[in-house]
Amino acid sequence: MVREGDILHELTADHALTAVTFSRIVALPVGDQERKTLVDEVTADLVRHSVTEEHYLYPLVHRLPGGAAIVDRELLSHRAVEALLSELASRTARTPDFDRLVAQLIEKVTRHNGEEEARIFPVLAEAVSPVRLFELGERARRLKALLVNRAEAIMRRPS
Ligand SMILES: [Fe+2]
Numbered sequence: 525m526v527r528e529g530d531i532l533h534e535l536t537a538d539h540a541l542t543a544v545t546f547s548r549i550v551a552l553p554v555g556d557q558e559r560k561t562l563v564d565e566v567t568a569d570l571v572r573h574s575v576t577e578e579h580y581l582y583p584l585v586h587r588l589p590g591g592a593a594i595v596d597r598e599l600l601s602h603r604a605v606e607a608l609l610s611e612l613a614s615r616t617a618r619t620p621d622f623d624r625l626v627a628q629l630i631e632k633v634t635r636h637n638g639e640e641e642a643r644i645f646p647v648l649a650e651a652v653s654p655v656r657l658f659e660l661g662e663r664a665r666r667l668k669a670l671l672v673n674r675a676e677a678i679m680r681r682p683s
Pocket residue numbers: 574577598602636640
């Protein structure tokens with residue numbers, strides 16, 4: 525069972541936020557500049573989410589039976605998403621392949637998040653103590669706040 529405040533709850537909330545941003549992107553007309561703004565927003569959310577999972581979630585998965593292979597697959601999936609995000613970083617909403625890349629991003633991330641929620645989170649909810657999952661939830665929140673603050677500090681830096 526996923527409990528309020530534990531790391532699985534925290535990561536599921538991130539997935540839900542990403543899904544909302546994706547639906548806002550697809551609701552906008554092709555070429556609309558706001559699509560790029562939302563892609564930038566989802567990029568920052570996805571990077572923070574992946575860093576958090578790689579720090580606190582995947583080490584738990586690694587200890588499960590067959591966990592090493594699962595982690596390898598999940599990391600490959602994170603790297604594929606990052607490659608798409610870095611392609612998108614150099615595009616505008618009017619670049620010809622922007623929409624194809626956005627569609628690929630949505631498909632990959634939605635599948636990845638769905639698999640985590642269906643096949644990984646329930647197993648961890650059974651295998652790891654609620655106290656440990658809550659403690660990792662606290663750490664995940666602290667790490668994400670730190671990453672937001674650092675990103676804001678970098679953006680404020682005089683050029
Ligand atoms: Fe992930």
